[in-house]
Amino acid sequence: xxxxxxxxxxxxxxxxxxxxxxxxxxxxxxxxxxxxxxxxxxxxxxxxxxxxxxxxxxxxxxxxxxxxxxxxxxxxxxxxxxxxxxxxxxxxxxxxxxxxxxxxxxxxxxxxxxxxxxxxxxxxxxxxxxxxxxxxxxxxxxxxxxxxxxxxxxxxxxxxxxxxxxxxxxxxxxxxxxxxxxxxxxxxxxxxxxxxxxxxxxxxxxxxxxxxxxxxxxxxxxxxxxxxxxxxxxxxxxxxxxxxxxxxxxxxxxxxxxxxxxxxxxxxxxxxxxxxxxxxxxxxxxxxxxxxxxxxxxxxxxxxxxxxxxxxxxxxxxxxxxxxxxxxxxxxxxxxxxxxxxxxxxxxxxxxxxxxxxxxxxxxxxxxxxxxxxxxxxxxxxxxxxxxxxxxxxxxxxxxxxxxxxxxxxxxxxxxxxxxxxxxxxxxxxxxxxxxxxxxxxxxxxxxxxxxxxxxxxxxxxxxxxxxxxxxxxxxxxxxxxxxxxxxxxxxxxxxxxxxxxxxxxxxxxxxxxxxxxxxxxxxxxxxxx
Amino acid sequence: xxxxxxxxxxxxxxxxxxxxxxxxxxxxxxxxxxxxxxxxxxxxxxxxxxxxxxxxxxxxxxxxxxxxxxxxxxxxxxxxxxxxxxxxxxxxxxxxxxxxxxxxxxxxxxxxxxx
Amino acid sequence: xxxxxxxxxxxxxxxxxxxxxxxxxxxxxxxxxxxxxxxxxxxxxxxxxxxxxxxxxxxxxxxxxxxxxxxxxxxxxxxxxxxxxxxxxxxxxxxxxxxxxxxxxxxxxxxxxxxx
Numbered sequence: 001x002x003x004x005x006x007x008x009x010x011x012x013x014x015x016x017x018x019x020x021x022x023x024x025x026x027x028x029x030x031x032x033x034x035x036x037x038x039x040x041x042x043x044x045x046x047x048x049x050x051x052x053x054x055x056x057x058x059x060x061x062x063x064x065x066x067x068x069x070x071x072x073x074x075x076x077x078x079x080x081x082x083x084x085x086x087x088x089x090x091x092x093x094x095x096x097x098x099x100x101x102x103x104x105x106x107x108x109x110x111x112x113x114x115x116x117x118x119x120x121x122x123x124x125x126x127x128x129x130x131x132x133x134x135x136x137x138x139x140x141x142x143x144x145x146x147x148x149x150x151x152x153x154x155x156x157x158x159x160x161x162x163x164x165x166x167x168x169x170x171x172x173x174x175x176x177x178x179x180x181x182x183x184x185x186x187x188x189x190x191x192x193x194x195x196x197x198x199x200x201x202x203x204x205x206x207x208x209x210x211x212x213x214x215x216x217x218x219x220x221x222x223x224x225x226x227x228x229x230x231x232x233x234x235x236x237x238x239x240x241x242x243x244x245x246x247x248x249x250x251x252x253x254x255x256x257x258x259x260x261x262x263x264x265x266x267x268x269x270x271x272x273x274x275x276x277x278x279x280x281x282x283x284x285x286x287x288x289x290x291x292x293x294x295x296x297x298x299x300x301x302x303x304x305x306x307x308x309x310x311x312x313x314x315x316x317x318x319x320x321x322x323x324x325x326x327x328x329x330x331x332x333x334x335x336x337x338x339x340x341x342x343x344x345x346x347x348x349x350x351x352x353x354x355x356x357x358x359x360x361x362x363x364x365x366x367x368x369x370x371x372x373x374x375x376x377x378x379x380x381x382x383x384x385x386x387x388x389x390x391x392x393x394x395x396x397x398x399x400x401x402x403x404x405x406x407x408x409x410x411x412x413x414x415x416x417x418x419x420x421x422x423x424x425x426x427x428x429x430x431x432x433x434x435x436x437x438x439x440x441x442x443x444x445x446x447x448x449x450x451x452x453x454x455x456x457x458x459x460x461x462x463x464x465x466x467x468x469x470x471x472x473x474x475x476x477x478x479x480x481x482x483x484x485x486x487x488x489x490x491x492x493x494x495x496x497x498x499x500x501x502x503x504x505x506x507x508x509x510x511x512x513x514x515x516x517x518x519x520x521x522x523x524x525x526x527x528x529x530x
Numbered sequence: 531x532x533x534x535x536x537x538x539x540x541x542x543x544x545x546x547x548x549x550x551x552x553x554x555x556x557x558x559x560x561x562x563x564x565x566x567x568x569x570x571x572x573x574x575x576x577x578x579x580x581x582x583x584x585x586x587x588x589x590x591x592x593x594x595x596x597x598x599x600x601x602x603x604x605x606x607x608x609x610x611x612x613x614x615x616x617x618x619x620x621x622x623x624x625x626x627x628x629x630x631x632x633x634x635x636x637x638x639x640x641x642x643x644x645x
Numbered sequence: 646x647x648x649x650x651x652x653x654x655x656x657x658x659x660x661x662x663x664x665x666x667x668x669x670x671x672x673x674x675x676x677x678x679x680x681x682x683x684x685x686x687x688x689x690x691x692x693x694x695x696x697x698x699x700x701x702x703x704x705x706x707x708x709x710x711x712x713x714x715x716x717x718x719x720x721x722x723x724x725x726x727x728x729x730x731x732x733x734x735x736x737x738x739x740x741x742x743x744x745x746x747x748x749x750x751x752x753x754x755x756x757x758x759x760x761x
Contacts, residue, residue, distance in 0.1 A: 144606055148609060148613070151617070155613075155616055155617060158624075159620060162624055162627070168628070168631035168632065171624055171627045171628055174624055175621065175628060175640065176640065176740050176743065178620055179551075179560065179621070179740050180740075180743055180747075182564055182568075182617050182621075183744060186567055186568055189571050190571050190574065193571070193574050193575045193578060196603070196606075197578040222755070225751070225758050226751070229754055233747050239735075239746045239749075239750065240746050240750060242738075242742075242746070284761050286761045287761050289758070292757065303732060306728065306729065306732060307732055307736065309718060309721070309722065310722060310729060353657055354657050356657075357656060357657040361656075392714035393715055420661075420663065421666055421667055425661070426654055426661065426663075429656055429659075429661055430656050433656045433657060433658050434656070434657060437657075437658075455718065459714060459718065460714075462712075462714070463713070463717070468707035468711055470708075498663060499667070500650050501654045501661075501663065502652040502653065502654045502655070505654065548744070551740075551741060552744055552745055555741075560740065560741075637740060637741060640738060641738035641739065
């Protein structure tokens with residue numbers, strides 16, 4: 001009892017500290033043995049996963065959990081104390097579960113995928129650093145701490161995107177990614193400085209309380225616009241999405257998987273700021289601010305799908321598919337925001353219940369999209385490992401030699417395009433039905449994009465796996481077992497989420513949606529004194 | 531008016547940084563533009579902590595109680611400068627690799643959009 | 646626990662039960678399989694009975710008949726050429742253009758929030 005309780009109270013800090021310690025121990029261990037370092041990385045991520053699930057069981061039953069780095073008293077002699085507070089509520093733990101599943105699968109997949117490369121000690125160090133940054137972004141309750149973890153994640157992931165330095169395109173993609181990330185992060189810092197200058201607080205809950213007292217001034221509007229634009233750029237919403245196919249398409253496949261998690265962590269930051277920090281004041285007099293997210297989501301879906309049909313490179317095509325899926329999330333949460341952030345007192349959540357369903361659908365789509373697009377990236381990596389070829393025009397007839405990979409690709413294809421009985425259908429059904437009630441055109445565009453996504457991936461299936469047997473691929477064998485195991489774990493989760501969606505939605509997604517819409521749970525420690 | 535000069539400098543630095551990123555074609559000049567942009571944001575952070583007629587926020591042994599500027603923005607700026615150094619090192623390393631591959635630093639060489 | 650797994654997935658205006666769908670799928674698959682079993686069982690493999698009928702024309706080598714992936718969906722891409730060309734010109738790959746789009750969106754959002 002005692003040891004579990006002690007681990008539970010320190011779990012938020014340990015979730016960040018264990019991968020960080022593992023990242024800096026990896027070069028030391030790799031001097032001793034190579035296989036030992038790979039096993040050490042898997043064990044580190046496994047222990048972090050245990051802590052995340054321990055926190056999940058606590059947060060989902062007892063409410064938000066806080067952890068303070070600094071003084072436990074809120075004020076000392078009537079002046080506020082400088083400290084960093086981690087606040088884990090249902091939305092944070094939902095995103096952390098996604099992040100740690102993606103990280104674990106990436107590390108298991110890298111065991112065999114990256115085996116023939118040199119410089120692997122740097123690879124595993126950067127991968128564990130990226131896990132730290134991602135989890136830190138999701139668990140923190142302090143704005144400047146969010147910026148620091150955002151920068152850690154972007155630096156580690158830019159170095160990993162450019163990992164294959166012998167290829168010119170990978171280095172170019174890494175350069176473009178770090179330029180875009182830095183500009184986004186600098187504008188986030190500018191907005192954080194504006195908010196600090198107004199309210200003398202860096203804590204998200206304290207800023208939310210001060211905003212509620214003082215109202216929506218002009219400087220707050222500027223800070224909100226800067227934050228939305230910068231975090232939307234980091235989250236891959238059009239028309240600022242163009243770095244995404246470059247970075248996802250040229251990185252190693254396991255890193256593309258983690259980059260999906262990092263992009264969704266930026267979208268989590270956007271939702272947290274718009275709903276929780278600005279929750280009480282965000283209402284413009286004539287039109288709701290949620291229409292920004294709805295329009296960005298619409299444009300993202302259309303551009304992503306239309307650009308994907310004409311691609312000839314395997315992973316770049318999946319990258320454009322990922323852009324389209326991000327549009328779904330923005331569309332769904334934006335639909336909810338148009339009702340929540342409405343200045344008209346007659347339109348509330350009770351009179352428009354589709355808003356809650358829209359936010360639930362959007363958040364459920366976050367985890368479904370991470371799993372589906374992740375599985376497709378892993379299959380692309382497996383095909384690259386077996387044939388050293390990425391162009392769709394040159395591949396063909398691989399289903400004869402790689403049977404399991406084909407089955408996983410078919411599962412990923414059906415899940416991404418939203419066909420029953422997989423998990424994509426459940427979340428997309430929520431999105432279609434709830435956005436229809438805001439405006440029918442939104443639902444029509446969403447269904448059209450789903451059909452085009454099916455068309456895109458059937459094209460890939462035809463080109464890569466079906467077709468006549470090419471003579472140069474006769475010696476291609478199935479990929480090693482650890483890669484198949486990683487793909488099987490994700491395919492298993494996809495099937496389980498598809499067959500029992502109500503269990504997941506009631507226990508994981510609806511608490512997260514409630515925590516997003518109603519920020520009193522986030523602010524409760526301010527009055528309780530902590 | 532004189533108290534607003536640092537804010538005008540911040541606006542000027544950010545505009546110069548964005549101009550360099552948008553309109554210059556040499557990769558090294560773009561990296562310098564990012565550094566200028568980051569210096570502008572750091573200057574903004576420091577300027578927020580200044581109070582009129584204040585001294586550095588260090589407790590010396592003196593008995594008089596001078597007005598001290600806020601120490602928190604100074605800590606934030608130090609963190610931001612360190613992050614900027616790490617990003618600058620990474621960007622310059624990638625520029626070196628790009629130069630080795632292509633032999634030139636023109637930004638159109640980064641196209642790679644083979645459609 | 647079993648009862649929790651058998652719940653229906655409620656959207657606000659409809660419902661979806663994947664296990665019922667699965668049972669229906671299995672039943673329909675069995676019916677189709679039985680109907681398939683009523684087909685012709687006696688045929689000689691490898692003769693003209695199993696080849697595709699192309700109105701008397703010779704069937705070409707499979708590798709010549711395979712459509713390459715960049716030529717698939719030709720009709721769709723040809724019909725939407727106007728928008729695909731606009732999008733291709735937009736995606737230049739130039740980092741300055743990426744930052745330009747960011748500044749444009751930032752400007753539009755500032756106007757939107759400032760004027761409304």
